[in-house]
Amino acid sequence: MKISKSQVPYLLLFPGFAFLFTFFVLPIINLAQTSTQTPISGGDTGQYTQTFAFSNYIHAFTDNKDQFLRSFVYATLATILALAISYPLAYAIAFKSGKFKNILLVLVVAPFFTSFLLRTVAWKQILGEEGFVVPTLRSLHIIGQQTTLTSTAFAVVTGMTYNFLPFMTLPLYASLERIDPRTIEASGDLYANGLTTFRRVTLPLSMPGVVAGTLLTFIPAAGDYVNASILGSPSTKMIGNVIESRYFKIVDYPTAAALSFTLMVAILILVTLYIRKAGTEELV
């Protein structure tokens, strides 16, 4: 069989589409189906049947709006903190690190060689009663003698910031590294001071990295449940914890599915708004 030129792109796309269809489209359809099921009357735990109960969504949302709100607040805080830490870091690696550039990049990625869970558990020990942080802060009277750091929102946001930091740093580095240093020199030649140069030249040129980094941090952070479950308390539970508990502990698959769907749509809307704003006004 002869393949015409016009068919080539489709053939090349086929593996990708097949993959997406099997591992994204089908599960999403399944998720949507599950989300409107209700328990079989007289059935056993975990037995559900399709009744198109869209009210599942209303219950799922109203019952857990606190955790939804908390997820977005924590994810936003972690994203802002990660950006504040990563930007100077990526800037230094891109422009000031000289021959250490590659080593520094490896160091940013190095924590990834250890399990995500282990690193989070490590934070629990760092912030725990017998770690060095709490006794130090207590003896400096920065925190009270009875104040603890684990099982707090502070610990959860700290853990999230730490865990997602490389996702912020790497795209930022990639876009900063591409900036032609001559544009910065030119800005100086035009009598712009350092701050103005940063505001008018460097920052706008690095915006693709900022957008990519914030998205790569915010999206997984909003759905994260590991940090909240290891470092948090009952009052810091996020929506991911609710989904986990609904699925595994209560065996309430429809609510878990409805929550997952709601989370996905909420993130999609927020991200769309964000890209529109960042994309049209600042990127160009």
Place this chain on the structure above:
Amino acid sequence: MVTESSLSPEARSVLGLHLSRRGVLAGAGGLGAAGLLAACGSGAKSGGAKNTNTVRWGNWPLYLDFDSKTKKYPTLEKFKKDTGIDAQYFEDYNDNDEFFGKVQAQLKLGQDIGYDVVTPTDWMAARWIRLGYSQKFNSANIPNKVNILDSLATPSYDPKRESTLTWQGIMSGFGWNVEKNPKGIHTLDQLFSPQNKGKIVVLTEMRDTIGIILMAQGVSLATVTESQFMNAVDFMAKKIADGWIRGVKGNEYAQDLTSGDASAVIGWSGDMFILSSENKGKFDFAIPESGGTISGDNLMIPSTASAAGKANAEKLINYYYDPTVAAEVAAYVNYVCPVKGAQAAMEKIAPELSKSEYIFPTEKTAARLQVFRSLTPAEETKWAQAFQKAQGN
């Protein structure tokens, strides 16, 4: 190289190192990530199914005597040698619900789940039986069945023990840091005394935590009603909201106790026994005056096991109901031994353990332990939901 003991239970579970059966339960309860991955697989490693001389057993980690030098399970090795049966042991249990979720679809379709023996906790065993996912034993193959303790012989979900036999029993009660609670903790009021404020951890296992609160409120676990249950859940929710309880956790409470983040807990006997011996008596455990809970994990043959697999499974179960073998296991796992005569056998191998209330509760102790009544599926869902809600989920 890090040593095993320097790691937290979660860390060890992540690394796949050995830790207590409850430890992994906690790791999964808290994280579930490993569980989610596991759930993608379709049960155990198969391949043994066709060979008629095998038996595949899915159990909780560190729940069988293990020799860290040879990396083998001595009692299981002996079983293999004596019978010529290739017993394959999988530490695949992380969480009851998770394991159930993993094999449910295959059980429904009658396809091999990859195990000939599984080890669910009482309430989950009840569900398997209700759904017809278990097979009745051929009692002729398990003569040692008569060795089960009288107190465990007639559970409501399997009154004649036709398809389950207890593997180990688990007591729950109060655990505490001796320094912070020099007088010990024997009542719920003592648990919620000022020095423990914000440093109390209770168990994620609903039947244990709420069970202990219920008994302190004078409610019998054999007859608990929905309103009594909800009342106890409200009590817990209030203690969380007021900052008394810092967390609802699985075995992580052990780490919180050693790190000083927790000073008092509702915890499990076996864990506390090990914690106490590892930390030179820094911790102690007691069954509350108003009563503690007892539950069991059960050996059970899934409906999908082949005739040969079932026969081998019965031989295996019979073997572990031999008092001498049961004593060897109990000496290692430190949970309540369900086999009559094991105490006498223990005197020969580890005399000090034969007096342990944790392994061989005296009648006086046993009288203070209650079993949570079995719940209907509708109750199970509704009550679990209330319990989860109270912990912020």
